[in-house]
Structures are given as C-alpha cells and as structure tokens.
Amino acid sequence: MLTTIIYRSHLCHDVPVKALEGMVAAANLRNAEANVTGILLFNGTHFFQLLEGPEEQVRRIYHDISQDPRHYNLVELLCDHGPTRRFGKVGMELFDLREHAREEVLQNVLDKGTSPYQLTYNDRALQFFRTFVESTEKGNYYEIPPAESWEFVPTTISDELGPYKASTASEYTLALQPIIDPLAQEIIALEALIFTHDGEISNTYFEGLSGDDIYEIDLTSKKVAFEMVRERDLRGQILSVNLLPMTLVKIPHAVDYLLHEIKINGLVPEQIVVEFTEHEVVSGIEEFTAAVRVLKSAGISVAIDNFGAGFAGLQLLAQFQPDRIKINAELIRDVHKSGPRQAIVQAIIRCCRSLEIVVSALGVEKAEEWMWLESAGISHFQGNLFARPYRQGTPSISWPEKKELL
Numbered sequence: 001m002l003t004t005i006i007y008r009s010h011l012c013h014d015v016p017v018k019a020l021e022g023m024v025a026a027a028n029l030r031n032a033e034a035n036v037t038g039i040l041l042f043n044g045t046h047f048f049q050l051l052e053g054p055e056e057q058v059r060r061i062y063h064d065i066s067q068d069p070r071h072y073n074l075v076e077l078l079c080d081h082g083p084t085r086r087f088g089k090v091g092m093e094l095f096d097l098r099e100h101a102r103e104e105v106l107q108n109v110l111d112k113g114t115s116p117y118q119l120t121y122n123d124r125a126l127q128f129f130r131t132f133v134e135s136t137e138k139g140n141y142y143e144i145p146p147a148e149s150w151e152f153v154p155t156t157i158s159d160e161l162g163p164y165k166a167s168t169a170s171e172y173t174l175a176l177q178p179i180i181d182p183l184a185q186e187i188i189a190l191e192a193l194i195f196t197h198d199g200e201i202s203n204t205y206f207e208g209l210s211g212d213d214i215y216e217i218d219l220t221s222k223k224v225a226f227e228m229v230r231e232r233d234l235r236g237q238i239l240s241v242n243l244l245p246m247t248l249v250k251i252p253h254a255v256d257y258l259l260h261e262i263k264i265n266g267l268v269p270e271q272i273v274v275e276f277t278e279h280e281v282v283s284g285i286e287e288f289t290a291a292v293r294v295l296k297s298a299g300i301s302v303a304i305d306n307f308g309a310g311f312a313g314l315q316l317l318a319q320f321q322p323d324r325i326k327i328n329a330e331l332i333r334d335v336h337k338s339g340p341r342q343a344i345v346q347a348i349i350r351c352c353r354s355l356e357i358v359v360s361a362l363g364v365e366k367a368e369e370w371m372w373l374e375s376a377g378i379s380h381f382q383g384n385l386f387a388r389p390y391r392q393g394t395p396s397i398s399w400p401e402k403k404e405l406l
C-alpha cells in the first residue's frame with residue numbers, strides 16, 4: 001500500500017549545515033533501493049520531510065531517521081495512504097528554503113511534483129507543506145530538551161499523606177495517587193483509588209455486577225474511601241474520588257449520602273472533587289447535569305476523568321462545565337512525537353482556557369511527554385513518572401530537578 005509519512009524535526013546545534021549534502025547523497029541511494037521517494041525541506045533550523053513508498057519500507061526508513069542523532073524533536077505530522085506518489089522522481093532531494101525567494105518557494109517545491117494530476121491544495125500533505133513554508137505553525141514547535149536533562153528525585157511525602165495504616169475494612173484497600181504541579185513541587189490533589197482483593201474498583205469491576213447493585217456499591221465505596229482517608233491524616237489535601245454518573249441519577253439522595261459521609265469523617269465538601277468518566281454519561285445527560293448542579297451547590301467540585309477516551313466529551317462540555325478535566329492517558333502517550341495528539345491536546349487546552357477549566361494530564365510516563373505538555377500550558381500531572389498509586393510503605397513523589405549537562 002502506498003504510504004506517505006510527513007514529519008518535522010530540529011537540526012542539532014553541533015551539526016554543520018554543510019554535512020547535510022553527504023547525508024542526502026547516502027539517503028538518496030538507500031531510498032532508491034527501497035523504492036521510497038520524497039522531498040526534504042530545510043529552513044535553516046527545522047527539517048520537514050515527506051516520504052512515500054511501500055508501507056513497510058517507508059516505516060523502516062522513518063524509524064531509522066527518527067534514531068538519527070543529527071536532529072531532535074521529531075514530530076510525525078501525517079501518516080496516510082493514497083493512489084499515487086506526489087514526488088516520484090527524487091529518492092530524496094534536499095530543498096533549502098533559504099535559497100529561494102519567499103513568494104516563489106512554494107511553487108518551486110510544487111514544481112518537483114510528479115503526480116499525474118496537478119498538485120493542489122485540496123491535498124492534506126500539500127497543506128502541510130504550505131504551513132511549513134509559510135511558518136504559520138512555528139509557535140507550536142516546542143523545543144523539548146533531552147529526557148536526560150531532568151532527574152526525577154524520589155522524595156518522601158509522609159508528612160502530606162500521614163503515616164500508613166492498614167485499612168480496617170477487610171473488603172477494600174485504598175491507594176492514593178497524587179496529582180502534582182511538578183515545577184512548583186506542589187501536591188494539587190490526591191486521587192483515592194479503591195481496590196478489592198481482585199483489583200481496582202473500576203469499570204471492569206462494575207461490569208461483573210448487575211442491575212442497580214452497581215450504583216449502590218459505587219456509592220458505598222465512597223463511604224469506605226472517606227473512612228480510610230480519615231485513618232490517614234491528610235491535612236486538608238484535596239481528595240478526588242470517582243463516581244459513576246448514573247449513581248447520582250439512580251440513587252435518590254446520593255448527594256446527601258455523600259455530604260453526610262464527608263462530614264462524619266472530618267472532611268469538608270470544598271475538599272472533595274468528584275470525577276466522572278465521560279463515556280458513562282451519554283445515556284442520561286439531562287438527568288446527570290441536574291444531579292451535578294446539586295453536587296456543586298453543596299460545594300463539591302466536579303471533574304471529567306479520561307477526557308477524550310469516549311465520544312461524549314465535547315457535548316458534555318457544551319452542556320455543563322466541570323471545574324477540571326483530566327486528559328485521557330491514551331492521548332498523552334508519546335504526545336511529544338505525534339502531530340495529531342499535539343493538535344488535539346492544544347485544542348482541549350485552548351477550549352478549557354476559554355472556559356476557565358483546569359486541565360490535568362493523566363498517565364504521564366516519560367519526561368518528554370511531561371516537558372511537551374508543560375510547554376503547551378499544562379501544569380498539573382498524574383502518572384507513574386512522578387508517583388505510582390501509593391498503597392503501603394513510604395509514599396514518595398519523584399520531583400523533577402534540572403541536571404547540569406556537561
């Protein structure tokens with residue numbers, strides 16, 4: 001299948017531009033052997049390359065290119081399939097944008113095209129060319145330093161979490177995972193995750209239950225969470241708990257129940273964030289929004305968990321605005337390398353900024369993901385890079401510290 005990959009990257013500072021000629025000559029031969037064609041643009045700082053050919057070969061060459069130490073911050077912008085090559089003649093031609101008059105540069109690039117049909121701007125790939133040549137997206141090219149430029153130093157946080165005590169509820173154990181602001185070295189909130197002997201109370205646990213049992217168990221497990229939190233001295237930390245949206249709808253007085261449990265366990269509503277997963281809301285959005293109003297009037301904050309994982313997210317945001325949203329881990333994974341993920345995350349950030357909703361990122365595992373997200377404007381994070389869910393032993397957070405690179 002004819003496959004096209006487009007990426008952009010940044011030339012390393014210690015690589016002389018002159019060295020590119022030799023690299024291009026060698027690459028040209030390798031591409032010709034693999035039946036891969038394309039074009040490489042260079043603007044003095046950034047590369048922009050289109051590779052076309054059989055899927056396997058294009059992916060292999062792109063993989064080799066992505067390991068090349070002469071450039072960094074590779075971001076895959078497009079991976080698509082089509083009937084014909086756009087640049088069929090050239091194995092790999094370097095096109096230095098600086099050598100052409102600005103107004104002619106795009107036409108000069110298009111003149112290299114070999115498509116039987118005239119290359120037109122209806123083509124997504126060519127739209128990417130235009131954007132690169134005209135530098136309209138340059139503000140979104142974040143310069144991410146190498147992962148090794150940060151050290152993640154585990155620091156004990158018993159003071160904030162209180163000493164560990166085994167739970168008195170034999171059915172459940174509680175794990176706490178911090179949501180943090182890594183640069184301010186601040187704990188923003190603790191998410192309470194409840195585990196049964198079979199694993200975490202989550203969607204899979206509830207799938208095994210039938211009828212309205214699910215909602216009863218969901219609600220009473222919050223009582224357990226608050227009781228277990230009382231056993232630790234959380235010193236006024238914000239506590240996040242997960243709730244199935246329909247629990248609020250199906251169980252009358254669910255909010256009163258929560259408020260009562262919050263109170264008798266020495267907590268206050270303003271300290272509690274209730275997180276809902278977006279895809280579960282779809283079936284009863286009107287009733288759900290009404291129930292959320294009651295929750296909010298009691299002082300409890302509301303978050304949408306795993307935003308972007310389901311298909312109700314934007315509709316939900318139009319209907320009611322939570323205090324926070326947590327971007328789903330799947331969108332966060334390798335965000336520093338993926339143009340589509342970057343575009344989606346940036347759109348979520350822009351939208352939430354307009355609505356004054358706090359955004360946090362879930363499932364952060366790599367330093368580069370975190371650095372990219374910080375550059376994009378997110379400052380609250382949850383993920384194993386910083387802290388795993390804490391069940392027992394000494395709780396700690398790995399705060400990032402900038403290393404002096406020699």
Ligand SMILES: Cc1cc2nc3c(=O)[nH]c(=O)nc-3n(C[C@H](O)[C@H](O)[C@H](O)COP(=O)(O)O)c2cc1C
Nearest residue numbers: 027028030031047049061064065066068070071092
């Ligand atoms: C911006 C840039 C574009 C490159 N384009 C290609 C290319 O199209 N084809 C290719 O075989 N190598 C290309 N290379 C070189 C590869 O990264 C790599 O050096 C080559 O595949 C040989 O790999 P090896 O040294 O591991 O054998 C490019 C390198 C850079 C920095």
